[in-house]
Amino acid sequence: MAELIIDKETCTGCEACVPSCPFGALRMEDGLAVVDEKCTFCGACVDVCPVASITLTKDEKAAPTPEAGEYKDVWVFIEHEEGRVSTVSFELLGEGAILARDLGCRLCGMLFCDPKAVEAHAAEAVAHGAEIVYVMESPLLGPYRTDPYARAAVDLIRKYKPEIVLFGATTQGRDFAGTVATTLEAGLTADCTGLAIDPETKFLKQTRPAFGGNIMATILDYPGYRPQMSTVRPKVFAMPARDAGRKGRVVREPLAMTEDEVRTKVLEFVKGEETVNLADAEIIVSGGRAMGCAENFKVLQELADTLKAALGASRAAVDAGWIPYHHQVGQTGRTVRPKIYFACGISGSVQHQAGMKTSDIIVAINKDPDAPIFQIATYGIVGDLFQVVPLLAQEFKKRLGR
Ligand SMILES: Cc1cc2nc3c(=O)[nH]c(=O)nc-3n(C[C@H](O)[C@H](O)[C@H](O)COP(=O)(O)OP(=O)(O)OC[C@H]3O[C@@H](n4cnc5c(N)ncnc54)[C@H](O)[C@@H]3O)c2cc1C
Secondary structure, three states: OEEEEEOOOOOOOOOOHHHHOOOOOEEEEOOEEEEOOOOOOOOHHHHHOOOOOEEEEEOHHHOOOOOOOOOOOEEEEEOEEOOEEOHHHHHHHHHHHHHHHHHOOOEEEEEEEOHHHHHHHHHHHHHOOOOEEEEEEOHHHOOOOHHHHHHHHHHHHHHHOOOEEEEEOOHHHHHHHHHHHHHHOOOEEEEEOEEEEOOOOOOEEEEEEEOOOOEEEEEOOOOOOOOEEEEEOOOOOOOOOOOOOOOOEEEEEEOOOOHHHOOOOOOOOOOOOOOOOOOOOOEEEEEOHHHOOHHHHHHHHHHHHHHOOEEEEOHHHHHOOOOOHHHEEOOOOEOOOOOEEEEEOOOOOHHHHHHHOOOOEEEEEEOOOOOOHHHHOOEEEEOOHHHHHHHHHHHHHHHHOO
């Protein structure tokens, strides 16, 4: 239990606390501050009171601290679409294996699907590292819908009590992980770019950009609430090796839900307009502010066509309106991990690097030999991109016979 106490003896009626409350829980009565039931015990008023008349007490023991060892294992949500497991789930299994090793526990998959698809999807999860795959099966779990997916996750988590649950920060993951977290009254850190186990406390350290990407915040869940849950963007972590010979166990549970309880029906699936798929591209040719105008992107397009690559851009080029946002690479754009990333006329700001620095090979073309991009480049070409890029395209055409 928490309690906010306003000392009537020392309150001077200065009213400083009233506007400080984000929930409008404070008002003045007979010249003194009073608090009502809207108070969330956030403590904002305590800090502003000039005469220290407000005290906040929190009984930490009242929190529903899980029994030691009650919650264990690392779980990864095995997402699938159009009959295939999404690669982000494999990437999370790879990272989950490291967390499970550091916690000395098991790595498990959490799969929801139509009974017909269980075998194939569970086998893929095992081949990528899952020791156990917990499956909720039901025809209701065919095409994705929030209600049955959230119910399936909540029921499985309540029954088997994982310590950590990881979701892809995809349309599905972002959509239902929040519902799961609120139903379970557990924390959820969205869009993580780094995960680690604190060696002393064994809590999950969840790192993500905060304040518009200007700082990286490492977030710990309150110990009284479990599981610890995160969503992670595709391509942040490396794919683990697939081993078809790996053995794993499948635990099947039926979904205790009927169609009447589901608030949505899938009438038709209409695919959105085809946009560039940067996340899955093996080669990306990106242009920055140095491109100068939309027309000049043709220079990069030629190299991209020759290499069957996708076209990327820095935020400077996107903000200038030369190329649409879905081409943007970086902290506020896409995170990519191609085999080859060409950075053409891009300085290499931290925000741009955040989205591409894990590319296997980085080729930087820049007039400025001191541009930060050269610090992470595998190959650096100091020169004018308008001369270098056409020469590269010409040479690749010749060598690839295109
Ligand atoms: C919260 C926040 C989020 C952000 N998110 C992103 C993001 O997601 N992605 C992103 O990219 N940025 C992001 N930014 C912006 C970022 O800080 C930089 O401003 C941006 O990346 C710069 O883009 P640039 O490298 O194209 O331009 P510049 O930094 O201006 O670099 C242009 C480069 O081109 C070189 N050059 C010029 N002419 C030529 C030529 N003819 N040939 C070769 N080289 C040439 C110059 O030497 C220079 O190095 C973010 C910023 C903030 C504050």
